Amino acid sequence: MPEGDTVWRACKRLDQALGGQELTQTDFRVPTLATTDLSGQRVLEVVAKGKHLLMRLSSAVTIHSHFRMDGSWHLYRPGELWKGGPDHQVRAVLTTGNWVAIGYRLPVLDLVATSAEDSVVGHLGPDLLSPAFDRDLALANLAAEPERTISEALLDQRNLAGIGNFYRSEVCFLLGLHPWRPVSSVDLGGAVDLSRRLMKANLRHAAQVTTGVDRPGQRSYVFERPGKPCRRCRTTIRTAPIGEPPRERVSYWCPTCQPEH
Structure with missing residues (x-):
């Protein structure tokens, strides 16, 4: 299972690529989000909380994901071949003008109000990698x-x-x-x-x-x-x-x- 450092690095890469960028197209391939369209929203930041990944958007909505055993996010340039696994393992496709972020095998993928992130991460103890670690x-x-x-x-x-x-x-x-x-x-x-x-x-x-x-x-x-x-x-x-x-x-x-x- 990916641990906190792996998730931290994934968040850093995603934040560097997507932070401040507008989502031009979104495709969620999980039943609960199948009709969700977040195009036009701007990615404010991508942060880690323990093993959880939080992608905060300008609409005050957060895309929450967790890797568990073998989930991952991959970054590709538009038109580049996706190499993270077969198409049936893709759970999310987030597109900006410069990047395509692909979420593979994500067992946890949902949307929460940014103000309600505690509903998914509030049970966690102090994050070992946080500068504010208690x-x-x-x-x-x-x-x-x-x-x-x-x-x-x-x-x-x-x-x-x-x-x-x-x-x-x-x-x-x-x-x-x-x-x-x-x-x-x-x-x-x-x-x-x-x-x-x-x-x-x-x-x-x-x-x-x-x-x-x-x-x-x-x-x-x-x-x-x-x-x-x-x-x-x-x-x-x-x-x-x-x-x-x-x-x-x-x-x-x-x-x-x-x-x-």
């Missing part, structure tokens, strides 16, 4: 359920927004935290600060890297490396689901570097 509130949110596992607490977007399974797994490894460690026994400030630092460092490039080595197969310590040797101690990386169905997620950890007790 660290104290994020810490209070995490600490509110002291017996919860640190893995589940970090992934709960109501506590803090933007972190996903990649950063959750890597932060726990770097801090020596077993995935099932209860929140009450964790340096929450250290976990939050490291999460934010890693995500902000990766805003500069498309790849998510925690090892300092931006090469395929070498970017992570434990994430998606089950059965492979730990980069530190050579112990075999383990994996198991954690969390309550249907929200359980696969966790990766080194039994030696991340002891259970």
